Amino acid sequence: MSGCITCRLTAGDEILPGGRISNTHHWVIEHCVGPLGVGTLTLKPMRRCTGLADLDVDEAAELGPLLNKVSSAVTEITCADQVYSCLWSHSESGPRHIHFVLQPVRNDQRASYGKGGPFIQTAMFEANEDHDPIAVEEFCDRARDWFAAHS
Numbered sequence: 001m002s003g004c005i006t007c008r009l010t011a012g013d014e015i016l017p018g019g020r021i022s023n024t025h026h027w028v029i030e031h032c033v034g035p036l037g038v039g040t041l042t043l044k045p046m047r048r049c050t051g052l053a054d055l056d057v058d059e060a061a062e063l064g065p066l067l068n069k070v071s072s073a074v075t076e077i078t079c080a081d082q083v084y085s086c087l088w089s090h091s092e093s094g095p096r097h098i099h100f101v102l103q104p105v106r107n108d109q110r111a112s113y114g115k116g117g118p119f120i121q122t123a124m125f126e127a128n129e130d131h132d133p134i135a136v137e138e139f140c141d142r143a144r145d146w147f148a149a150h151s
Contacts, residue, residue: 006097018140022147026059035124038135039078044099073146080104
Protein backbone atom coordinates (compact mmCIF):
# COMPACT_ATOMS: atom_id res chain seq x y z
CA MET A 1 0.00 0.00 0.00
CA SER A 2 1.70 3.18 -1.20
CA GLY A 3 0.12 5.36 1.51
CA CYS A 4 1.55 3.22 4.31
CA ILE A 5 5.06 4.23 5.38
CA THR A 6 5.44 0.94 7.25
CA CYS A 7 4.79 -0.99 4.02
CA ARG A 8 7.08 1.32 2.04
CA LEU A 9 9.93 0.83 4.53
CA THR A 10 9.52 -2.96 4.45
CA ALA A 11 9.44 -2.98 0.65
CA GLY A 12 12.52 -0.75 0.39
CA ASP A 13 10.54 2.04 -1.28
CA GLU A 14 11.40 4.51 1.49
CA ILE A 15 14.86 5.33 2.86
CA LEU A 16 15.50 3.30 5.99
CA PRO A 17 18.54 4.47 7.98
CA GLY A 18 20.57 1.44 9.00
CA GLY A 19 18.66 -0.87 6.66
CA ARG A 20 16.81 -4.03 7.66
CA ILE A 21 18.27 -5.63 10.76
CA SER A 22 16.66 -9.06 10.67
CA ASN A 23 13.53 -10.91 9.65
CA THR A 24 11.71 -14.17 9.93
CA HIS A 25 9.24 -15.55 7.43
CA HIS A 26 6.47 -13.45 9.04
CA TRP A 27 8.15 -10.50 10.82
CA VAL A 28 10.74 -7.82 10.10
CA ILE A 29 12.98 -5.90 12.52
CA GLU A 30 14.13 -2.39 11.60
CA HIS A 31 15.38 0.72 13.33
CA CYS A 32 12.55 3.12 14.11
CA VAL A 33 12.28 6.26 12.02
CA GLY A 34 11.33 9.38 13.94
CA PRO A 35 12.59 11.01 17.13
CA LEU A 36 12.49 8.13 19.66
CA GLY A 37 16.25 7.78 19.89
CA VAL A 38 19.03 5.60 18.56
CA GLY A 39 18.44 1.96 19.44
CA THR A 40 14.65 2.09 19.15
CA LEU A 41 13.56 -0.86 17.02
CA THR A 42 10.32 -1.78 15.31
CA LEU A 43 8.94 -5.28 14.94
CA LYS A 44 6.24 -5.54 12.31
CA PRO A 45 4.52 -8.24 10.31
CA MET A 46 5.73 -8.64 6.75
CA ARG A 47 2.19 -8.46 5.44
CA ARG A 48 -0.03 -5.50 6.15
CA CYS A 49 -2.20 -6.06 9.23
CA THR A 50 -4.08 -3.26 10.96
CA GLY A 51 -4.74 -5.05 14.25
CA LEU A 52 -3.56 -7.98 16.34
CA ALA A 53 -6.75 -9.82 15.44
CA ASP A 54 -5.59 -9.77 11.80
CA LEU A 55 -2.55 -11.95 12.54
CA ASP A 56 -2.73 -15.51 11.30
CA VAL A 57 -1.80 -18.44 13.54
CA ASP A 58 1.84 -18.57 12.40
CA GLU A 59 2.37 -14.81 12.77
CA ALA A 60 0.86 -14.91 16.25
CA ALA A 61 2.99 -17.91 17.26
CA GLU A 62 6.19 -16.04 16.37
CA LEU A 63 5.21 -12.79 18.06
CA GLY A 64 5.87 -13.51 21.74
CA PRO A 65 9.30 -15.07 21.28
CA LEU A 66 10.31 -12.29 18.87
CA LEU A 67 9.22 -9.52 21.25
CA ASN A 68 11.38 -11.17 23.90
CA LYS A 69 14.32 -11.52 21.52
CA VAL A 70 14.16 -7.94 20.22
CA SER A 71 13.83 -6.59 23.75
CA SER A 72 16.86 -8.65 24.81
CA ALA A 73 18.88 -7.28 21.89
CA VAL A 74 17.95 -3.67 22.69
CA THR A 75 18.71 -4.19 26.38
CA GLU A 76 22.12 -5.75 25.76
CA ILE A 77 23.27 -3.37 23.05
CA THR A 78 22.13 -0.14 24.70
CA CYS A 79 22.50 -1.09 28.39
CA ALA A 80 19.03 0.38 28.89
CA ASP A 81 17.47 0.39 32.35
CA GLN A 82 14.17 -0.60 30.70
CA VAL A 83 12.87 -1.33 27.23
CA TYR A 84 9.43 0.07 26.55
CA SER A 85 7.30 -1.97 24.20
CA CYS A 86 4.17 -0.52 22.66
CA LEU A 87 1.94 -1.34 19.74
CA TRP A 88 1.25 1.43 17.27
CA SER A 89 -1.44 1.07 14.67
CA HIS A 90 -3.03 4.44 13.98
CA SER A 91 -2.22 7.52 11.98
CA GLU A 92 -4.21 10.66 11.32
CA SER A 93 -6.19 8.76 8.69
CA GLY A 94 -7.09 5.75 10.87
CA PRO A 95 -5.79 2.21 11.35
CA ARG A 96 -2.53 1.36 9.63
CA HIS A 97 0.07 -1.39 9.52
CA ILE A 98 0.69 -2.50 13.10
CA HIS A 99 4.19 -2.31 14.49
CA PHE A 100 5.69 -2.76 17.90
CA VAL A 101 8.11 -0.08 19.04
CA LEU A 102 10.83 -1.31 21.40
CA GLN A 103 12.51 1.74 22.92
CA PRO A 104 15.53 1.74 25.24
CA VAL A 105 15.05 4.05 28.21
CA ARG A 106 17.64 5.03 30.76
CA ASN A 107 16.93 6.35 34.23
CA ASP A 108 18.60 9.67 33.38
CA GLN A 109 16.06 10.14 30.56
CA ARG A 110 13.20 9.55 32.96
CA ALA A 111 14.73 12.11 35.31
CA SER A 112 15.28 14.71 32.58
CA TYR A 113 11.71 14.39 31.28
CA GLY A 114 10.23 14.27 34.78
CA LYS A 115 8.19 11.16 34.10
CA GLY A 116 8.45 7.85 32.33
CA GLY A 117 6.34 5.88 29.92
CA PRO A 118 4.34 7.73 27.30
CA PHE A 119 5.48 11.07 28.73
CA ILE A 120 9.03 10.40 27.48
CA GLN A 121 7.73 9.49 24.04
CA THR A 122 5.51 12.58 23.92
CA ALA A 123 8.41 14.81 24.94
CA MET A 124 10.68 13.21 22.34
CA PHE A 125 8.08 13.79 19.62
CA GLU A 126 7.67 17.41 20.73
CA ALA A 127 11.46 17.93 20.65
CA ASN A 128 11.53 16.22 17.20
CA GLU A 129 15.28 15.66 17.22
CA ASP A 130 16.69 13.72 14.29
CA HIS A 131 18.81 10.62 14.81
CA ASP A 132 22.52 10.85 14.12
CA PRO A 133 22.64 8.73 10.94
CA ILE A 134 26.11 7.40 11.75
CA ALA A 135 24.98 6.31 15.22
CA VAL A 136 21.94 4.58 13.68
CA GLU A 137 24.16 2.75 11.16
CA GLU A 138 26.53 1.66 13.94
CA PHE A 139 23.65 0.48 16.12
CA CYS A 140 22.09 -1.47 13.24
CA ASP A 141 25.43 -3.16 12.48
CA ARG A 142 25.71 -4.21 16.15
CA ALA A 143 22.09 -5.39 16.13
CA ARG A 144 22.63 -7.49 12.98
CA ASP A 145 25.66 -9.07 14.66
CA TRP A 146 23.59 -9.72 17.81
CA PHE A 147 20.78 -11.41 15.87
CA ALA A 148 23.26 -13.49 13.86
CA ALA A 149 24.85 -14.69 17.11
CA HIS A 150 21.46 -15.48 18.67
CA SER A 151 19.74 -17.23 15.77
